[in-house]
Structure formats: structure tokens, C-alpha cells
Amino acid sequence: MSSTPVDASKRTWLIASGCAGAVGGAFVAVPFVSSFQPSERAKAAGAAVEVDIAALQPGEKVTVEWRGKPVWIMKRTPEQIAELAKLDGQLADPKSERSAFPTPDYAKNTHRSIKPEIFVGVGVCTHLGCSPSDKFQAGAQPSLPDDWHGGYLCPCHGSTFDLAGRVFKNKPAPDNLEVPPHMYLSDTKLVIGEDKKA
Numbered sequence: 273m274s275s276t277p278v279d280a281s282k283r284t285w286l287i288a289s290g291c292a293g294a295v296g297g298a299f300v301a302v303p304f305v306s307s308f309q310p311s312e313r314a315k316a317a318g319a320a321v322e323v324d325i326a327a328l329q330p331g332e333k334v335t336v337e338w339r340g341k342p343v344w345i346m347k348r349t350p351e352q353i354a355e356l357a358k359l360d361g362q363l364a365d366p367k368s369e370r371s372a373f374p375t376p377d378y379a380k381n382t383h384r385s386i387k388p389e390i391f392v393g394v395g396v397c398t399h400l401g402c403s404p405s406d407k408f409q410a411g412a413q414p415s416l417p418d419d420w421h422g423g424y425l426c427p428c429h430g431s432t433f434d435l436a437g438r439v440f441k442n443k444p445a446p447d448n449l450e451v452p453p454h455m456y457l458s459d460t461k462l463v464i465g466e467d468k469k470a
Contacts, residue, residue: 320465322457325390333406335395338464342395342403343452345462352435353389355410355421356382363438365448373398373450376467384436384451392464393437394450395424402428404449408435424449 321338325345328334333346360366360382368375368384378386385391395403404424412418415425416432424433429444437449453467 320463323462323464324460325462326460330389331408336464338394338452343464344391344393344395346391346435348383348389348391348435350389352408352422353383356434356436359421359434359438362440363434364441364443364446366438368438368448368451370447372447375448375451376453378467379451382436384438384448386454386456390462391436392451392454392462394452396450397426397428397431397445398439398447398449399426399429399431399443399445402426404431404433407432 321336321343323334323336323345325334325347328345328347330347330349331352333344335342335344337343366382368380375384383391384393397404404426407413407416407420407425408422410420410422413420415427415430421434423435424437426432426445431443431445432440433445433449434440437451439445439448452464454462454464455467456462
């Protein structure tokens with residue numbers, strides 16, 4: 273078999289068009305490949321959030337957003353903290369031992385927090401993702417038991433949580449509210465999304 277010779281002008285055109293095709297392909301590929309990188313908005317959504325809690329008074333709660341979720345920061349009163357220890361027998365997971373939402377070691381205590389008075393928790397019910405309502409007032413109320421000590425009520429299916437985000441027994445929510453990684457920069461500055469071990 274003999275090969276047909278390609279004249280010099282055709283060879284030049286073939287090389288030039290091949291190079292142009294390769295350059296064009298690179299220009300098309302770069303935006304396509306870069307589209308797999310997270311956007312600046314997505315990067316910011318996962319970033320740690322710094323919160324000043326200096327103005328937070330006992331019995332008050334503020335909500336901040338972290339990773340698209342509401343994070344509650346509540347300053348509990350001494351009376352509210354004292355009530356937490358009395359509830360263990362009524363709770364599904366009083367020691368936060370379940371692993372669906374691993375609790376940081378520094379929050380594996382009765383108050384589920386670094387400082388007993390400050391609770392930091394993700395305000396999303398572990399049943400179907402609704403946001404529970406504040407029910408801080410103790411005593412009988414609609415949809416709550418007569419011996420209610422204060423906490424949170426998920427209006428969707430009636431799951432109840434104490435003021436440490438621990439779920440009560442025999443409720444649809446399978447787990448306690450998530451405690452996100454967090455740490456204190458000072459007595460009044462809190463960072464959500466980072467801790468010293470991270």
C-alpha cells in the first residue's frame with residue numbers, strides 16, 4: 273500500500289486548524305471545569321460566623337445563620353439551668369450519646385454547652401427539618417404537658433425539646449438538636465463553625 277502525499281499548503285492548513293481547535297477547546301473547557309468549583313456564595317455559606325453576645329440578657333435568644341441553617345444562641349437564667357438536671361428521666365437521650373448528630377465533647381453535659389448559661393444549637397427539628405418554636409414559659413399550655421419546664425416545641429408533629437435542645441421521650445424527633453462546633457474568642461464574642469480542635 274502506498275500513502276498519498278499531502279502537499280505543503282494542505283499540511284499547513286491541517287496543522288493550523290488543529291491548533292485552533294485545541295485552543296478553542298481549552299477556552300471552552302476552562303469555564304466548564306471551573307463551574308465545578310464552589311461559588312463565592314457557597315464558600316461564604318460554609319464560613320464560620322462571629323457573634324457578639326454582649327447585649328444578650330438572661331432568658332433571651334438570638335438567631336444567626338450558619339451554613340444556611342438557623343443557629344440559636346440562648347442565655348439561660350440560673351433557674352432554667354437548675355431545671356435541666358431534673359429532666360433526665362423524661363428525655364430520649366439525656367447524655368447526648370446518639371451519633372446521628374455527633375455532639376462535640378465540650379457539649380456532652382447536662383446543659384450541652386461550653387458555658388452553662390449559653391446554649392448554642394441548630395434550630396432545626398431532627399424529625400422532618402421544621403424549626404421549633406420558643407416555649408420558654410413554664411407551666412401548662414396548649415400542645416405541652418402540664419409540668420412543662422420551658423423549652424422548644426416543633427409545631428409540625430409535636431416534638432418537644434428542653435432548653436438544652438434534648439428531645440423528650442416518645443416524640444417523632446429521633447435525636448436531640450444539633451450542637452454546632454463553636455468556641456469563645458472572649459466572654460462576649462462567639463464563633464459558630466469552628467472550635468480549637470478543628
